[in-house]
Amino acid sequence: MKARTFAMFVAPSVVLMLIFIALPLVSVFVQSFYSTQQVFEQVQVESCTPGFISQTCTTELRSRQVLDAAGKPVTQTSFVGLASYHELLKPDVVAKAFSSAGGGLAAVMNIDFYKALRFTLSFTLITLPLVIGLGLLIAIAVNNVTRAVRGPLIFVSLLPFIVTPVIGALSIRWLFIGDGILTAALKWITGTNISMFAQGWTIEVLMITYRVWHVAPFAFVVFYAALQTVDQDTLESAIVDGASRFERLRHIVIPHLMPLIVFIALIHLMDSYRVFEEVIGFSSEAHRISLQWLTFSFLTPDETGNRSITRASASSMLTMVGIVLLLIPLLMRTWRDNRVSR
Amino acid sequence: MITKTFAAKTLGAAAISMMMSVSAHAACAFQNTVPVKSLTAAFEAWKAVTSAMAECGNVQAELDQTFRTKQPAAFAANPALYQIGGVSNGTLVPLLNAGSIRPLDDLVAKYGKNLTPNQLIKIDGKTVAVAMMVNAQHFMYREDLFKELGIDAPKTYDDVLAAAAKIKASGKVAFPLGATMKSGFDISIDFINLFFGYGGVPTKPDNTPSINTEAGVKTLEMMKKLSAFMDPEFLVSDSTFVQKQFQQGKIAMANLWASRAGALDDPKESQFVGKIAMASAPAAVAGGKPATMLWWDGMVFAKNISDAEADAAFRVAMEGIDEEMVKANNNAAVWLVKGFVPGRLAQGAIASANAGAPNYPSTTQMGIIQAAIGEKAADFMTGKTTATETLAAIEATYLTKAKEAGLVK
Numbered sequence: 001m002k003a004r005t006f007a008m009f010v011a012p013s014v015v016l017m018l019i020f021i022a023l024p025l026v027s028v029f030v031q032s033f034y035s036t037q038q039v040f041e042q043v044q045v046e047s048c049t050p051g052f053i054s055q056t057c058t059t060e061l062r063s064r065q066v067l068d069a070a071g072k073p074v075t076q077t078s079f080v081g082l083a084s085y086h087e088l089l090k091p092d093v094v095a096k097a098f099s100s101a102g103g104g105l106a107a108v109m110n111i112d113f114y115k116a117l118r119f120t121l122s123f124t125l126i127t128l129p130l131v132i133g134l135g136l137l138i139a140i141a142v143n144n145v146t147r148a149v150r151g152p153l154i155f156v157s158l159l160p161f162i163v164t165p166v167i168g169a170l171s172i173r174w175l176f177i178g179d180g181i182l183t184a185a186l187k188w189i190t191g192t193n194i195s196m197f198a199q200g201w202t203i204e205v206l207m208i209t210y211r212v213w214h215v216a217p218f219a220f221v222v223f224y225a226a227l228q229t230v231d232q233d234t235l236e237s238a239i240v241d242g243a244s245r246f247e248r249l250r251h252i253v254i255p256h257l258m259p260l261i262v263f264i265a266l267i268h269l270m271d272s273y274r275v276f277e278e279v280i281g282f283s284s285e286a287h288r289i290s291l292q293w294l295t296f297s298f299l300t301p302d303e304t305g306n307r308s309i310t311r312a313s314a315s316s317m318l319t320m321v322g323i324v325l326l327l328i329p330l331l332m333r334t335w336r337d338n339r340v341s342r
Numbered sequence: 343m344i345t346k347t348f349a350a351k352t353l354g355a356a357a358i359s360m361m362m363s364v365s366a367h368a369a370c371a372f373q374n375t376v377p378v379k380s381l382t383a384a385f386e387a388w389k390a391v392t393s394a395m396a397e398c399g400n401v402q403a404e405l406d407q408t409f410r411t412k413q414p415a416a417f418a419a420n421p422a423l424y425q426i427g428g429v430s431n432g433t434l435v436p437l438l439n440a441g442s443i444r445p446l447d448d449l450v451a452k453y454g455k456n457l458t459p460n461q462l463i464k465i466d467g468k469t470v471a472v473a474m475m476v477n478a479q480h481f482m483y484r485e486d487l488f489k490e491l492g493i494d495a496p497k498t499y500d501d502v503l504a505a506a507a508k509i510k511a512s513g514k515v516a517f518p519l520g521a522t523m524k525s526g527f528d529i530s531i532d533f534i535n536l537f538f539g540y541g542g543v544p545t546k547p548d549n550t551p552s553i554n555t556e557a558g559v560k561t562l563e564m565m566k567k568l569s570a571f572m573d574p575e576f577l578v579s580d581s582t583f584v585q586k587q588f589q590q591g592k593i594a595m596a597n598l599w600a601s602r603a604g605a606l607d608d609p610k611e612s613q614f615v616g617k618i619a620m621a622s623a624p625a626a627v628a629g630g631k632p633a634t635m636l637w638w639d640g641m642v643f644a645k646n647i648s649d650a651e652a653d654a655a656f657r658v659a660m661e662g663i664d665e666e667m668v669k670a671n672n673n674a675a676v677w678l679v680k681g682f683v684p685g686r687l688a689q690g691a692i693a694s695a696n697a698g699a700p701n702y703p704s705t706t707q708m709g710i711i712q713a714a715i716g717e718k719a720a721d722f723m724t725g726k727t728t729a730t731e732t733l734a735a736i737e738a739t740y741l742t743k744a745k746e747a748g749l750v751k
Contacts, residue, residue, distance in 0.1 A: 040747075
């Protein structure tokens with residue numbers, strides 16, 4: 001392709017990426033160093049609130065927002081440097097936790113950021129092999145059934161993937177929360193009272209199970225398509241040579257699927273590192289939080305209408321650094337493969 | 343913020359949003375021609391009020407349980423996206439801080455002849471909101487069960503523990519106690535109720551926190567003791583969860599919002615109609631004031647709208663909270679409006695108020711401390727941190743947030 005034609009083809013997407021990805025990233029990066037505060041003044045005022053039957057009025061010292069002539073709140077923005085990163089990572093608390101008198105890892109895990117990081121990482125790394133394994137298993141199973149039932153079977157296997165993530169998570173939650181159908185059934189079978197939402201690890205198991213159930217069909221459909229292109233001659237000669245079903249899988253099918261396994265792994269790492277729907281759907285905030293949820297909670301106005309923009313920016317920068325680190329090995333592999341094949 | 347305790351919080355991000363647009367009706371005293379929009383919570387009382395407003399015509403009411411997150415931005419816009427906002431002591435603060443609501447004194451003088459002075463929320467001498475109902479978390483219990491086991495209605499939280507132990511021993515219900523202890527807003531309100539009950543004052547005059555005190559430790563310890571009698575999933579238990587536990591006979595008692603009492607007597611939902619009695623919230627210490635706080639719900643009007651719109655909005659709102667509406671919906675809330683006849687269901691809130699339950703302060707500090715408690719208190723309940731560690735974490739979170747808000751230098 002001529003350089004000019006190439007440029008014309010990619011220009012629109014480069015421009016859009018600049019506007020919608022690069023610029024916001026720069027802006028978030030800058031915002032993580034600045035803090036905008038409101039200005040309060042202490043005033044003595046009388047406030048009245050309803051009681052039942054009669055009104056209660058009190059005169060008290062009240063911190064009041066300063067408003068300008070136009071009635072808009074007065075704010076001041078200041079450069080805070082790495083303060084918000086410090087606030088998130090709390091290096092001093094971590095250092096103290098690992099000193100002789102500290103609480104060790106347990107104390108570090110009480111800090112929101114590390115709590116979120118721990119969950120996000122284990123969620124990502126546990127679901128990854130499960131999704132690939134299960135996807136491959138379904139693909140091979142479907143590939144081996146008679147042609148007549150394949151269509152309906154593929155359709156049914158794909159169903160979990162088309163469920164909206166939050167709705168899917170909510171449905172699973174309703175099956176298990178309180179005396180949900182499935183907890184009641186488990187109770188009936190085992191004879192013990194089961195509370196899936198009373199402790200963190202059971203919620204985590206539910207969240208992981210849900211994600212695997214939801215994403216495995218995607219891996220399945222990709223692997224299934226690739227299975228159609230496995231060289232039949234090689235397979236047949238392997239059979240003639242006496243290779244068992246497992247050996248054929250190990251030495252012919254999997255090497256053939258390898259680029260796609262890397263592809264699925266990449267997509268899945270990116271997707272599950274920003275785990276969010278599960279935290280909302282299973283309302284696991286008390287027990288398990290993720291990095292994306294942390295940013296979200298900073299951005300949600302609190303009871304006073306404040307958003308922690310600075311900390312939210314810092315936390316999204318850190319999340320981004322994390323995902324880049326996680327993807328490097330896979331990206332390097334893809335890059336190497338591409339270079340070799342050229 | 344009674345609202346958030348209500349139903350749809352369980353739906354998380356999926357908000358219950360209802361749009362109503364009803365044509366003019368004879369029940370309204372005037373024909374409204376200016377389009378008016380309102381954004382309020384979605385509980386029973388708001389349904390009643392907004393339906394009554396809609397009778398005037400050209401009213402579009404949005405009832406949304408996540409209104410809290412939408413309201414500050416929607417009111418700060420120019421022109422504001424809504425003329426009327428439904429607020430409580432808590433949700434008033436962000437609007438006050440942003441200066442996005444208008445003083446109402448002239449409108450009250452013009453159209454508010456049916457309002458009682460008690461309904462006017464005043465800050466610095468200016469009326470900023472019009473209240474329509476009060477709400478409080480108070481004690482609700484299964485009267486039949488208590489009689490059967492010979493237990494009196496508890497006066498203090500120690501009585502509650504004793505009663506819970508007896509009920510547990512009897513095996514009559516799955517769990518003796520229910521509580522709105524969902525992490526976040528719900529657990530923070532439970533904490534604050536008890537904290538004030540133990541005589542705590544959450545912030546000092548210079549806006550620094552004073553949560554890590556004896557009252558704080560006592561509060562957490564009591565919450566832990568109470569939780570032993572609850573469904574182990576109490577950290578996801580919001581008001582709807584507790585309401586259902588009552589309706590299905592899973593629990594024998596709980597401190598629950600007065601606005602939920604109606605649902606417990608609704609034969610369509612509840613299996614225990616007429617069997618759940620309402621009483622004052624128990625005191626934290628013997629002889630003390632009830633460990634609960636009084637809240638109000640009411641209406642505010644946007645600043646960034648034309649005076650004609652404000653006029654129309656205020657008149658429509660007055661039609662929404664008139665005597666006629668209250669008569670038709672007497673049991674939907676503890677109304678502050680003329681014509682309200684307190685029934686059996688209102689007794690808990692009234693008893694708590696009469697026994698001196700304090701008002702929930704509409705201050706920025708309170709909002710921040712509440713958010714900090716909501717984030718950190720769960721760690722104590724799950725056993726991750728000790729009481730003093732939890733309280734220190736709450737103070738640290740408060741300070742971070744207060745510094746970000748500009749409240750503490």
